[in-house]
Amino acid sequence: MAKVIVKDLHKSYADNEVLKGLNLEVQDNEVVCMIGPSGSGKSTFLRCLNDLEVPTEGQVVISGYDLSDKGTNINLVRENIGMVFQHFNLFPHLSVLQNITLAPTQLKKSSQEDAEKMARDLLATVGLSDKADAMPKSLSGGQKQRVAIARALAMHPKIMLFDEPTSALDPEMVGDVLDVMKKLAADGMTMIVVTHEMGFAKEVADRVVFMADGQIQESGKPDEIFNHPQSPRLQDFLDKVINV
Amino acid sequence: MKKWQVEVVMLLAALGSWFVVGTRAQAKTYTIATDTTFAPFEFQAKGGTYKGIDIDILKAISKREHFTYQLKAISFGAAVQQLSADQVDGVIAGMNITPERKQTFDFSNPYYTSGVVMAVAKGSKIKSFSDLKGKTVALKTGTAAATYAKTLQSKYGFKIKYFNDSNNMYNDVKVGNSDACFEDYPVMSYGIKNGIALKIVSKQYAAGDYGFAVKKGKNAELLKKFNAGLKEIKADGTYKKIVDKYLHSSESSLTGETASSRTFVGLFTQNLGTIGSGLWMTLELTVISIILATILGLALGVLGVMPGKIGPAISSTIIYIFRGMPLMVLAFFIYIGFPDLIGHGFKIPAFVAGMITLMLNEGAYTGAFVKGGFAAVDDGQMEAARSLGLPYWKAMRKVIMPQGIRIMIPSFINQFIITLKDTSILSVIGIVELTQTGTLIIARNFEGFKIWLMIAIIYLIIITLLTWLSNWVQRRIN
Ligand SMILES: Nc1ncnc2c1ncn2[C@@H]1O[C@H](COP(=O)(O)OP(=O)(O)OP(=O)(O)O)[C@@H](O)[C@H]1O
Ligand SMILES: [Mg+2]
Numbered sequence: 145m146a147k148v149i150v151k152d153l154h155k156s157y158a159d160n161e162v163l164k165g166l167n168l169e170v171q172d173n174e175v176v177c178m179i180g181p182s183g184s185g186k187s188t189f190l191r192c193l194n195d196l197e198v199p200t201e202g203q204v205v206i207s208g209y210d211l212s213d214k215g216t217n218i219n220l221v222r223e224n225i226g227m228v229f230q231h232f233n234l235f236p237h238l239s240v241l242q243n244i245t246l247a248p249t250q251l252k253k254s255s256q257e258d259a260e261k262m263a264r265d266l267l268a269t270v271g272l273s274d275k276a277d278a279m280p281k282s283l284s285g286g287q288k289q290r291v292a293i294a295r296a297l298a299m300h301p302k303i304m305l306f307d308e309p310t311s312a313l314d315p316e317m318v319g320d321v322l323d324v325m326k327k328l329a330a331d332g333m334t335m336i337v338v339t340h341e342m343g344f345a346k347e348v349a350d351r352v353v354f355m356a357d358g359q360i361q362e363s364g365k366p367d368e369i370f371n372h373p374q375s376p377r378l379q380d381f382l383d384k385v386i387n388v
Numbered sequence: 389m390k391k392w393q394v395e396v397v398m399l400l401a402a403l404g405s406w407f408v409v410g411t412r413a414q415a416k417t418y419t420i421a422t423d424t425t426f427a428p429f430e431f432q433a434k435g436g437t438y439k440g441i442d443i444d445i446l447k448a449i450s451k452r453e454h455f456t457y458q459l460k461a462i463s464f465g466a467a468v469q470q471l472s473a474d475q476v477d478g479v480i481a482g483m484n485i486t487p488e489r490k491q492t493f494d495f496s497n498p499y500y501t502s503g504v505v506m507a508v509a510k511g512s513k514i515k516s517f518s519d520l521k522g523k524t525v526a527l528k529t530g531t532a533a534a535t536y537a538k539t540l541q542s543k544y545g546f547k548i549k550y551f552n553d554s555n556n557m558y559n560d561v562k563v564g565n566s567d568a569c570f571e572d573y574p575v576m577s578y579g580i581k582n583g584i585a586l587k588i589v590s591k592q593y594a595a596g597d598y599g600f601a602v603k604k605g606k607n608a609e610l611l612k613k614f615n616a617g618l619k620e621i622k623a624d625g626t627y628k629k630i631v632d633k634y635l636h637s638s639e640s641s642l643t644g645e646t647a648s649s650r651t652f653v654g655l656f657t658q659n660l661g662t663i664g665s666g667l668w669m670t671l672e673l674t675v676i677s678i679i680l681a682t683i684l685g686l687a688l689g690v691l692g693v694m695p696g697k698i699g700p701a702i703s704s705t706i707i708y709i710f711r712g713m714p715l716m717v718l719a720f721f722i723y724i725g726f727p728d729l730i731g732h733g734f735k736i737p738a739f740v741a742g743m744i745t746l747m748l749n750e751g752a753y754t755g756a757f758v759k760g761g762f763a764a765v766d767d768g769q770m771e772a773a774r775s776l777g778l779p780y781w782k783a784m785r786k787v788i789m790p791q792g793i794r795i796m797i798p799s800f801i802n803q804f805i806i807t808l809k810d811t812s813i814l815s816v817i818g819i820v821e822l823t824q825t826g827t828l829i830i831a832r833n834f835e836g837f838k839i840w841l842m843i844a845i846i847y848l849i850i851i852t853l854l855t856w857l858s859n860w861v862q863r864r865i866n
Contacts, residue, residue: 196771223777233772237790246786247776292772299776 145208147172147303147334148193153202155188162188164358165202170303175335177345177366180355181381186338189355190305193336194225207302223251226296230308232288234280234295240267241276244295253299266294270324286317290324297328304328306337342385346370354378418457418477418610420446421467424824425553425831428578428634429482429598430461432828436662441574442480444630445499446600449617455610461828462818463552465530466724473728475735477607478614482572484532484596494606495599496614500574500631503592504533507576508568509561510585517590520546526557526566533570536594555830558584574635582833652838659829659839666825667846673739673811673821677746678804684747685754689792690784692759703755710752715813719745723817742814750807754800761796762788794865801858805851822846 148170155163162185170176178186191197192204195211195218204211209221235243244263248254254262267273270290280288289309296304306325310318322344329335329348339345345352346366353363354377362369362378373379422430422442430440438461450457457477462470464481471479472492482502485495508514514523517540524547527534534550541548549566551557554575560566562585571579573592580586600614621627656663692703710718723741727734736744765788773783815824826843830836 194775196775219777219779222775225775227772227775229768229772231768233766233768235769235772235787235791237794247773247778250782250786251777296776 146170147174147207148336149203149205150193151203151205153189153192153204154200155185155192155197156200162358163192163199166358166360168353168360168363170334170336173332173334174350175329175333175337175348176351176353177349178336178338178353178355179340179342179345179369179381179385180361184355185358186355187307190227190307190336190338193305194222194227196227219251223253223299224302226293226299226301226304228289228292228296228304228306228309230311232280232285232292232312234283234288234292236280238280239276240272240278240280240283240291243280243291244298247295248298251299259298262298263294266297267291269297269327270294271320284317285313286320289313289317289321293321293324293328303334303336306335306339308338308340310339310341340385342370354381356381418455418607419460419475420457420478420480421460421462421470421476422479423464423467423481424461424828425555426464426482426575427582427831428574431831432461432662436665436828441500441630441634442482444633445618445621445627446480448621448626448630449614452617452620453613455613460818461820463816464528465552466816466818468530469720469724471601471603473724474603474606474733475724475727477602478610479601482575482598483601485599486532486535486596489601492604493601494604494608494611495601496611497618498597498599499618499627500598501595502572502574502598503595504536504570505573505576505588505592506568506570506590507558507561507580507586507588509564510587512567512587512589514568515589517544520544520568522546523567524549524565526551526560526569528552528554528557528571531572532594532596533572537570553827553831554579555827555836558586559836561586578635650833650835652842655829655833655835655838656842662825662829663822663842663846666820666822667850669819670808670811670821670823671850673742673746673814673819674804674808676743677750677811678807680743680747681750681754681803681807682800684751685758688751688755689758689762690789692755693762693788695780703759707752707755707759710748711756713749715745715749715810716816718749719814719817738814738817738819741817742811742819745814746807746810750803750810753806754803757796757799757803758792761792761799764795765791797858797862797865801855801862804854804858808851808854809847 146169148168150166150168153163153166154161166189178189180186188197192199193206199212206221207224209216211218211221235246238246241260241263244266245256245259248259248262249256253259264273264276267276270293272287272290272294275283275287275291280291283291309325310321313321318341322341325335325337325344326348337349349366351363352366352369354361354369356377361375362373369378370382373382422438425431426440428440429442430438433439438459443459446457460476467476467479467481468483470476483489485498489495506517514520521544525537526549527537529550529552537548549560551560554571557569558579561569569586576586576588580588600611602611618627688703688706691699694700719742722745723736723738727736769787769791770783773787774780778786811821812823815821815827820828822843826839830839
């Protein structure tokens with residue numbers, strides 16, 4: 145069964161319908177990139193996948209757990225989905241190491257000792273071995289985002305969600321973060337990435353989804369989307385993005 | 389985590405036992421209330437014990453009639469209120485027997501007869517009631533003198549200003565804010581003999597009888613004993629000895645203070661014990677109230693930022709009520725109003741009532757800034773914590789609270805200082821804390837300026853220490 149199944153997803157804020165019936169399936173090990181104009185509902189969609197937003201209508205099934213089912217323990221589902229935010233959201237009162245070990249130790253996934261060992265391994269993977277005892281405010285944006293990725297990975301998630309992870313970064317930092325994400329993809333992580341980095345989408349994505357006006361307008365292999373766009377909406381969007 | 393839970397349980401247990409002890413102790417012995425500053429009938433002598441005609445008469449009678457009692461010195465107004473609310477068994481406080489009071493109280497046979505006089509500042513030109521036109525008259529609330537002066541008001545056309553204790557009233561006349569005051573003759577003449585710069589300019593009017601009072605229909609046995617004892621001490625000469633002792637001697641020989649002790653330092657060392665115990669009470673109240681108010685405030689703050697509508701609504705309502713109510717009203721409500729509502733002789737010790745008052749009031753203020761502090765933490769923090777699978781309360785405790793509390797530290801320090809100062813308001817329900825100590829000392833030696841300066845300096849010293857401590861804690865946390 146697919147890792148992520150979304151059926152006829154609707155989301156409204158008061159009278160404003162932001163998501164107008166989305167359908168999507170993501171398979172194991174698949175990397176899906178979502179692109180689309182600002183305000184089209186990409187973040188909202190992503191947040192519906194781990195219940196940070198509650199859909200108005202429709203169904204979301206993650207690794208077999210139906211989120212709309214009252215009996216589903218949402219905290220258990222969230223342990224299986226890591227999320228990385230545009231603004232990192234590191235915990236400023238905790239050191240880098242504590243940021244990473246907080247959830248595994250609090251949720252009794254591992255002992256303090258094991259969690260710290262794992263945290264150091266993860267920091268090595270994202271290239272920040274020397275920053276274990278630093279406080280978040282002393283890190284650059286790119287370093288913060290890599291810590292945030294390590295923090296999410298510490299729960300051993302089966303799926304990772306990225307919401308414009310490089311949008312808040314200085315251009316010279318973007319590469320480091322994208323490299324970490326490429327490594328993750330190569331290791332077989334199931335990923336949904338909202339991004340404006342078309343180069344990353346072309347290179348890494350198994351599938352690219354174009355969203356506009358609260359709906360999926362087009363989806364397909366990177367080559368189909370970027371080189372043979374079908375709808376005028378997508379052509380228009382690509383023109384704008386590439387001309388920037 | 390476990391440790392603070394244990395502490396809370398212990399604190400609650402201590403509170404509970406206070407209630408029980410407080411209620412039981414009063415069931416066995418009579419609780420008799422008196423005024424704090426009504427020399428020569430009652431006043432505090434050096435070392436904090438009470439002396440005076442009323443006190444000695446009561447003591448002599450209790451010996452003859454074999455009953456035990458606990459003396460409770462509070463303001464006259466509070467004593468009368470507490471008697472009518474069944475919080476005390478009797479009142480002996482130079483209380484005039486009036487038809488009005490007989491509606492609510494049963495009185496003993498009269499034990500003293502006194503009249504009301506008018507007194508003015510030493511250099512004043514006022515000689516009679518007719519000189520009072522357009523002037524201000526100082527009165528003490530709830531006294532027979534006040535009632536009498538009120539009957540003169542329309543005829544002589546003066547303004548009235550009320551005070552809660554005699555010394556502030558005298559002082560107001562002395563410094564010229566008011567032009568005259570009305571007071572019971574023995575009280576006034578005793579004060580003047582002991583250095584109050586006033587003079588009596590009228591003869592005695594509206595002579596009235598002082599009586600010992602119990603609540604109407606209650607404590608008939610106590611009243612019977614009082615009357616019987618009074619008859620005995622009048623017959624055997626004890627009564628006359630007591631009255632003479634107070635009306636024909638000067639204050640210093642009664643309070644044990646020497647004239648040389650009237651310097652600032654002298655006053656301080658003389659009254660060290662009294663001030664020390666007042667200070668201790670203030671500190672005790674402050675510390676316990678700060679702890680309780682902080683717990684309540686944190687609870688209200690957490691409730692206030694909870695998802696959904698019910699938690700925030702409850703939090704806002706509680707904050708609204710207890711922040712909006714003046715501390716003094718709240719204190720009276722809890723100490724006098726609440727037991728009155730429950731009935732069945734339910735009593736709250738003044739200390740416990742004071743603590744609850746401060747907890748609710750300061751807790752409401754604390755709740756408001758705690759809520760604000762939590763709300764000031766970026767929403768992304770909660771989302772990040774939740775997306776890691778942390779349940780709401782864990783996320784709150786491990787992520788939101790540590791950050792929020794850091795934001796709140798200056799507000800906490802501020803609130804601690806306010807709590808310390810607010811304890812002084814609790815003197816209205818008879819808690820003898822630092823401020824009340826000052827009132828009591830002045831009541832016997834009339835050294836208003838020096839004593840208030842002393843008290844003010846002590847407050848400033850504690851507040852300075854508290855600020856240092858808080859700043860040190862703040863530096864440690866950051
Ligand atoms: N909590 C909310 N309350 C009301 N409206 C919201 C809320 N969150 C999002 N919206 C609205 O939903 C729409 C979609 O927002 P969303 O953040 O999902 O867009 P996006 O595609 O991620 O845009 P961007 O590329 O700028 O991040 C916007 O019009 C936004 O104003
Ligand atoms: Mg977005």
